[in-house]
Amino acid sequence: MEVVTIKDIAKMCGVATSTVSRAINEHSDISPETRARIMEAIEKTGFIPNNSARNLKRTEAKSIAVLVKGITNPLFSHMIRIIEEEIEAQKYTLVLRHVDSKEDEIDVALTLIKEKRLAGLIFMGGEFVHSAGKLEKITVPYIFSTISARPEEVSESTYSSIAVDDRKESKKMVSYLLDNGHRDIAIITNDTLDHSVGQLRMEGYLEAYREHGIAVNKRLIRILSDEYDQYSMMNGYQVTKELLRSKEPFTAIFCIADVLAIGACRALREAGLLIPKDVSVAGFDGIELGDFVSPRLTTIRQPAEQMAHDTVQCLFEVIGGLKEHRHKTYEGELLIKESTKQIAT
């Protein structure tokens, strides 16, 4: 018996397929004995229902897609692992899709929804501004995770979001550096053209300077390269090398992701600079790795586990019709470690 189907089980037990189906899906209207007999046969034959057939029949397939832009960020890997577990626990299937920085995540989503009959969608990373027209085409519940979303023309009640206040947290870090005497703080961030968290964190940077009544040196604003993955040590490394070559003086570097900061550290070391003696380095995210480099990285910790958990929970609540769409903002934590220090003003 090569492939066992529900029909085979039905024949073996002398019942109709519908009865077997009821047994599998734990319906109430079935006698315990029949159920037991069927389950035994299933056990014996190793029968496993064909997912495609189920999904075809069901109006909604039990699967959730996670679209990740910037999978090289360990923060995302970490969160995805938690998300995977929780989705699995709900007996749903996770469809993980990496979105290239050139691809439009909404287009990918639209394809996936029809192709796989998704029950819901999770967007991680990427942009927070999307055209209302496209967004409206998304027919299933979706949630932005780690993106303080604010699609301009779209009503807030059509989607959920889970994120820290990127502007505020970024400002927190830059203020800390300014308070510690730093005046020339370089920032390594995304191109402001893509409306990603980089833009928000940049705004926080500018705001901190403004509040302190200090002028920003625009030559210290450095944009990540397109040649490498956006969130990669190599990118932070290359941009910092470039910054060093420019001879523009600075006493601190704020990177919008920890991985970038780790790359920056290498560039500084190679230039013979000591951290934090010569240059302070600050990151963002609070990934585990930050505690395993030397010096340990000063950063803003995002409550990743909590956010991952809440992402799935929130999405399922909407899918189940239990709750409306929500927008949760989390508090980041300024972790002052060893890579930053106070300097004389």
Place this chain on the structure above:
Amino acid sequence: MEVVTIKDIAKMCGVATSTVSRAINEHSDISPETRARIMEAIEKTGFIPNNSARNLKRTEAKSIAVLVKGITNPLFSHMIRIIEEEIEAQKYTLVLRHVDSKEDEIDVALTLIKEKRLAGLIFMGGEFVHSAGKLEKITVPYIFSTISARPEEVSESTYSSIAVDDRKESKKMVSYLLDNGHRDIAIITNDTLDHSVGQLRMEGYLEAYREHGIAVNKRLIRILSDEYDQYSMMNGYQVTKELLRSKEPFTAIFCIADVLAIGACRALREAGLLIPKDVSVAGFDGIELGDFVSPRLTTIRQPAEQMAHDTVQCLFEVIGGLKEHRHKTYEGELLIKESTKQIAT
């Protein structure tokens, strides 16, 4: 029109559904004009074929599962990304499944095969010894990637494998350390009870000692903790702390993965030891991170990109019936960086 199906397209164009199907699947027996008309309608309506229906119809669904044991190893993340791209390029779907260290990957595979009608399977990480009985139940082509597999009772012609010679590479590294005057080399590895690469790398360690005619100090063989992810910085950190507490003298540590080595470095630093002045540290894998820590990590580089590429290619060749199962072994590269040094004997 909420959900567009092949029927809608057929009606719109005044043709039969089968004609639309032929257009979609690029059959030859269809007139260019009809085809063009149909494609236009598809474009306009944004029709996307339902995957479940296709998979149900096809005897084999176009999907490949990757079962990963130890996803926390960046080597795997890196390889998976490449694998994802290549599978996508072949118009197949990737089913990524993380296997917990307590789970049996073959059991998970068996479920997935029936549930999703997989066309093929890729095993990453995990054990290389499996019961023949279970393995024989796998009805689709499968390949072990990064596992120099040798299921004892199973014929080599029933599966493929892609890996470095773990024993040899490990021996290479330990020999290098021995040649450089180290006599007391601690090794951090898996429990030998699970038949993973850790066991092979341990055998290489023992072999190197034997060839050098030096006795092994068993107290320097340290097993990873169950409390943390196997391939994690934290595990390397904790085990090394434990080793330091034991007061057993050693001049070098060889970790069977780079992430462990990075954890070990932190423990050594916290104990006030300098690397490589007081202790040499060596890793295995050759992940990018090794070049971004200070000192840069001496390691064995696995040709990850090549292996990832070949994994997919090899699997598709078997699926397509183009080639037989193969077992490819790759050469690792000893990268001598800054974390190891020669010592006086």
Place this chain on the structure above:
DNA sequence: TTGTACGCGTTATCAT
């Protein structure tokens, strides 16, 4: 070259 009709494996809706 195109259309007709059936079946893939499952679940849901009716009867019984």
Place this chain on the structure above:
DNA sequence: ATGATAACGCGTACAA
């Protein structure tokens, strides 16, 4: 409590 049957959306053998 159980059975018969239609339907989910698509691909394909066969007929035209």
